[in-house]
Amino acid sequence: MNRKRVLIVLSGLLTIFSVLLVIMTGTKANASTINDYIISNKIKPVSITYREGTFSHWDGYENGVGNPEGVVVHDTAVDGDSAAAEEHSFNTFWPQYQAYVHAFVDDGNIIQMHSTDYMVWGAGPTANNKFIQVEICHEATQDGFARSIANDAYYVAHKLIQYNLKDIPGVTVMSHKQVSQKWGETTHIDPDEYFVRFGYNMDQFNALVTYYYNNLKSTNDVYGAGVTNNAGVESDNVIRVKNSNGSYVPLVAFQGDGSVKTVSNRALANNTPWYTDQSKNYNGVTYRRVATNEWVDASYGI
Template identity: 60%
Template sequence: MFSNKKMIASFATAVALTGVGFVATTQVAPQTFAQQEVKADSWINNYIQEQGIQPVSIQYREGTFNKWIPYENGVGKPEGVVVHETATPGATAEDEVSYFNNNWPTIQTYVHAFVDSSEIINIHSADYAVWGAGPTANSKYIQVELCEASTVDGFARSVANDAYYVASKLKQYGLPVEYGKTVLSHDQTSQMYGETTHTDPTGYFAKWNYGMDQFVALVNTYYNQLNGTGSNTNSGSNTTNNGGVSANSSEGTVTVNNSSSFMAPLVGFNSDGSTTKSNRGLANNTGWYTDQSKTYNGHTYYRVSTNEWVIDTYATFTAK
């Protein structure tokens, strides 16, 4: 029933991780959020919103993993979350929890949580490291496995649950949402540290026309909700926020171009109406769905993600 996909840590590596410190490795500098490119709005994320899908509560259970390993920065100091995918079609979170609890000493692999379309099950304290993505990533990150779904609705619900789990852990440990830094795929850690060859969940996401950047946008949505900031909801009428920012519904597309760079920068709006620079951008000569615009300091900004906006200096708007 279960594949061998999770047999990624050699016995030698596993033994090394049980000691006082982590094995020394040659590290490659992680990609920063600025090096990641934002894609167009995701139909899966839109489906989640349109269907009113809400994440389930996190269940906390004590698993059988009896290794209490500090992160490289100490107990309770993870640096982010690595997102995995189980590669076991038909297996639920309950199935995976049972399998890993029974077999981790043999397969030398364990993660913090498993997520499917109906459950989020945390089986090891995220204050401590686990064995899931190679020694360097293990020493830095919380790790969660996403179970495979067979329907669009199941995939959407599982992704919502997974993004909520990631957002809750980032909030718990006071970490921001940063693609490629605090939220990473196993694929990314493989490329960054060269200690595993796994590429999940990239291939699985692609089957649903989904990507990690779109997943991170969903994480950001739940992160904002957990922090009480939420996101603006279109009402079809003009509104005014603090700071005199005028917002209105403007559904259509924006085509971006920045002659001084390869991408157009994005900004976020603070609760007082001021802007803050994002470290992400949109590739030149690409089009993006937008559902809202704001007028601020004589410029129009178009929303392309939950709280990411591109200024009219770099954008040409076409109404839907």
């Protein structure tokens, strides 16, 4: 991201300092310890909060609107920040930064600012046209880092499932460093240089994503114990949909007068989970929002 160019030298110095501090204090945890800590304590990822940001570009991916190919994982390169602070910063200054991402994650929040049906500017032209992009904020403690990692891994797994993508490290889940190495359009090495502060790495992050991904697909719960209610709404505001009378589930858009109109160029695949953050009633029908102005009849929930 362009904003990071002014921070990269400072970030590198901070990383070196952090490693030296770890050596002196003995506070560094190894990578397996972080994942073990998350899983053994069943640290529950928070729900995704969707607050539409100010990014005014609504361009589809190279395969079209609603067709990302995976997720790029970034870190913010700012010590002591938060998802809310980054949200405010980007919504205020993205024209100057010439950068924007879909979501920010910290130890207590997952804030999504732009529909993942549409591309953003975070990792160079090629990756921007292919991937959802999320940034993890810098935490100061092992517990804070673990909680933010749980939230980040959940967001990535959730998005893979939402768009019916396979979990393939290095292909559908990439770090910004991997993007830089593959396409050479940026020089960033995040989040690797941040992860190393806690003895963590992308291999361990991918392992946690896979753990969550498999559990969410099989049980609707990151730890394999999910329950779906009678309205078809899963844990963490996810609705799994199916049209018993057709091969897809139709979507509607709300018009300015409050009425609904069928979306003609997009629908949901049967038996797929979708994040939903709002509900509306129209003519006795409850609709759940799955994109900026795309809603599904809640009766399709299973």
